[in-house]
Amino acid sequence: MGVTTACVSIPAQDRLDATTHAGGAAWGGGDERALIDRARTDPEAFACLYRRHHRSIAEMLYRRTGDAHAAEDLAAQTFINAWRGLGKYRHTGAPFRAWLMRIATNEAGRWMVNARRRGEVESDAVGGARVTGDPDLGAEVRAAVRALRVKHQDVLSLVYFESLSVERAALVLGVRPGTVKSRLSRAREALRVELDRRENRA
Amino acid sequence: MTHNDTDTSARITDARLDEMLDRARRSAWTAPDTNPRVERYIKEKSMAANSRQILSRGSIALIVAGALCGGGVAAAVTHQIMSRRATIITDDGSVYNVELLDTPEGAAGSWTMEDGTVYGINMIEDGEMSEVTVDVESPEGGTSTIMLDNGLTPKVLTAPGQKAQIRVQEIPEGAAGVFIDEDGNTFEVDESAIDTWAPDDDASED
Numbered sequence: 001m002g003v004t005t006a007c008v009s010i011p012a013q014d015r016l017d018a019t020t021h022a023g024g025a026a027w028g029g030g031d032e033r034a035l036i037d038r039a040r041t042d043p044e045a046f047a048c049l050y051r052r053h054h055r056s057i058a059e060m061l062y063r064r065t066g067d068a069h070a071a072e073d074l075a076a077q078t079f080i081n082a083w084r085g086l087g088k089y090r091h092t093g094a095p096f097r098a099w100l101m102r103i104a105t106n107e108a109g110r111w112m113v114n115a116r117r118r119g120e121v122e123s124d125a126v127g128g129a130r131v132t133g134d135p136d137l138g139a140e141v142r143a144a145v146r147a148l149r150v151k152h153q154d155v156l157s158l159v160y161f162e163s164l165s166v167e168r169a170a171l172v173l174g175v176r177p178g179t180v181k182s183r184l185s186r187a188r189e190a191l192r193v194e195l196d197r198r199e200n201r202a
Numbered sequence: 203m204t205h206n207d208t209d210t211s212a213r214i215t216d217a218r219l220d221e222m223l224d225r226a227r228r229s230a231w232t233a234p235d236t237n238p239r240v241e242r243y244i245k246e247k248s249m250a251a252n253s254r255q256i257l258s259r260g261s262i263a264l265i266v267a268g269a270l271c272g273g274g275v276a277a278a279v280t281h282q283i284m285s286r287r288a289t290i291i292t293d294d295g296s297v298y299n300v301e302l303l304d305t306p307e308g309a310a311g312s313w314t315m316e317d318g319t320v321y322g323i324n325m326i327e328d329g330e331m332s333e334v335t336v337d338v339e340s341p342e343g344g345t346s347t348i349m350l351d352n353g354l355t356p357k358v359l360t361a362p363g364q365k366a367q368i369r370v371q372e373i374p375e376g377a378a379g380v381f382i383d384e385d386g387n388t389f390e391v392d393e394s395a396i397d398t399w400a401p402d403d404d405a406s407e408d
Contacts, residue, residue, distance in 0.1 A: 051236065
C-alpha cells in the first residue's frame with residue numbers, strides 16, 4: 001500500500017503512445033496493466049495515466065461538443081470518474097484508452113442532452129459555412145452531427161472523428177459490432193438529411 | 203471506410219458524405235496537456251496518501267504501545283471518532299491500535315503487519331453519519347476484523363492476494379456494513395450477519 005513514484009518505469013512504447021495525440025492514432029498499444037494496477041492505490045501512477053491520455057480525450061470531446069470550455073470540463077470529469085471507478089476496471093485485453101473513451105462518450109452524451117434542454121447547442125450552421133467547398137466545412141459537418149440523436153452522434157464521432165474501426169467502436173460503446181454497423185447506417189442517413197436541410201437553407 | 207452509393211436520389215452521395223466526415227475529423231483546437239481541475243484532484247489524493255505514509259512510520263510505536271497495554275485496547279471506531287482511534291484484529295489474533303490523523307478527506311491512519319505490509323484505514327464524518335473503510339490486502343489471504351464499540355465485529359475473508367475493504371457506516375438506525383471487493387462489487391451485510399459474513403469464493407477472481 002505504499003506510495004511509490006510513478007511514471008519512472010513506463011515502457012518506451014507507452015511513452016511513445018503518450019505523445020501521440022492525433023485523433024484515432026492514439027488508440028494505444030503499450031502494456032499499461034502494471035501502471036493501471038498501481039494507479040488503483042497510487043495517485044501518482046494515476047497522474048501518469050491522466051497525463052498520457054488527457055489531450056486526446058479532450059480533443060475527442062471538442063470534436064464532439066464544438067466547445068473548448070465544455071471539452072475541458074468534460075475531460076476533467078472523465079478522468080475524475082475514471083479515478084473513482086478504477087476499482088471496477090477489469091483487464092479485458094482492451095486498451096485503457098477504450099475505457100476512457102467510453103466514459104468520455106457517456107459524459108458527452110449527458111452534456112448534449114442537458115445543453116439541448118438549455119437551448120445551448122448550436123443546431124444550425126456554424127459561421128454561415130456552406131456544405132460544399134467551404135473551408136469551414138468540417139465545423140459545419142460537426143455542427144450537423146450535433147443536431148442528431150445522441151446515439152447517432154456517438155457512433156459517428158467514434159468511427160469518423162476518432163477513426164476507430166467498427167470493432168473498436170463496439171468496444172467503446174459496449175455493444176456488438178453488428179449493432180455499430182446498423183447504428184452507423186442509420187446515423188449516416190440522418191446526417192445526410194440534416195446536411196441536405198442545411199444546404200437548402202443556405 | 204467505404205460505402206456503396208446505393209441511394210442515387212440523395213443530394214449528397216455516400217462518397218461525398220465520407221469526404222465531408224473526413225474533413226470534420228480535423229479540428230483546429232489543440233487541447234492542453236494538463237487540466238487544472240484534474241491536477242488539483244490528484245494533488246488532494248496524493249496529500250491524503252502521503253499523510254497515510256507518514257503515519258505508517260509512526261504507527262510502529264503505536265502498535266508497541268498497544269502491546270504494552272496487554273492487548274486490552276478499547277474497541278472503538280464509530281462512536282469514538284473524536285478519539286481518532288481504531289482497533290484492527292487479524293485472524294492470527296494480532297491486535298493493531300491505529301491512531302488516525304486528519305486529512306482533507308477525513309481521518310486516515312494505517313497499521314503495519316509483521317511482514318511489513320502497510321494497511322490503511324479511512325474515516326469520514328458527514329453530518330450525523332460516520333463511515334470507516336479498512337483496506338484489506340493480505341498476501342496470504344485470511345480474516346480481518348474491526349471491532350466497534352457496540353460489540354459488532356464486521357469481518358472479511360480474503361483469498362491470497364485479494365484486495366478488499368471493510369466499510370462500516372454509523373447511521374442513526376444503527377451500524378451497517380458492506381464488503382467491497384477489488385472489482386468494486388459491493389455486498390451489504392446487516393447487523394445480525396455482520397460478524398459472520400464472508401465473500402463468495404468467486405469474489406477473488408480477477
